Amino acid sequence: MINECLEALITDPKGIYVDGTLGNGGHSGEILKRLEVGGTLIGFDRDMDAIDRVKEKLFSSEGKTVELVHDNYANMAEQLDRLGVEKVDGLLLDLGVSSFQLDIAERGFSFQQDAPIDMRMDQTQGQTAGELVNTASETELADLIYRYGEDKASRRIARAIVDARGKQEIRTTLELAAIVERAKGGRKGKKTHPATKTFQALRIAVNDELGGIERVLETMVERMVEGGRMVILTFHSLEDRMVKKFFGRHVPREESLQQGGVRRIYEEPAVKWIWKKPLTATDEEMAVNPRSRSAKLRAVEVGV
């Protein structure tokens, strides 16, 4: 869906574009290619490894400006203030973890490779998922697995985690995956690993992913130029619901008045959906990139 993202995002090739999730720099590279002299790309990632890798690929040249910022996109507005940028023409968010983060065992995101349970996108700060698993109360664990993993077996899983850590600290991803698998009664012939939702829940919790999305949407909808575009690619229903609800409040709906006429109801600034329904990946894209199976692309134009 990279072409759809860029077509929706770029309205003025001399404008200022923010990629909130640099990752491997794939989207940013494409943005930069499409910008003309005078255009600016500002890229964020809270993972210093991503910034270091992308630095080699993306740099200011041919009259285009590139700024790379190591920070949470939740702090985007403050960082734009620091850079002296008031408004931007486009914001892109490609949410979740990068393939790079998943593939490196030591980052502790994957239950397919054994490593300490870290899962922090920004390894310079915050609690690791291992610390959370070994210290949170049973109720806290059950609640977060239910809320962020939407796993109905959350109570059983939390109990099993607390039992296991009572005997010995849970140190690695494979130990944790095995505890969850046992608690859920094995694989039962299913393709997805029984620990998938628990791992997703812990990742969302340690990185405060939903809090970050809410904050970046709330602050950045105010920082878009008239006609600017916000383009968001989500990978699970919690993210997508949040994006849909947030913009839903800004899309004007008309209400008939008793005395005649209509009133537009919405939160300022008004936005309009670029596509009525979110775009999803084609079969070909899913075959090449299995992660795109659950992807949903939504975009809005601000100030209508």
Ligand SMILES: C[S@@+](CC[C@H](N)C(=O)[O-])C[C@H]1O[C@@H](n2cnc3c(N)ncnc32)[C@H](O)[C@@H]1O
């Ligand atoms: C799915 S990847 C992006 C891939 C990228 N679009 C590309 O083409 O290579 C998501 C990236 O966003 C980063 N990220 C996730 N949440 C973030 C946040 N709150 N603030 C800044 N970066 C974040 C992750 O560290 C990861 O590198």
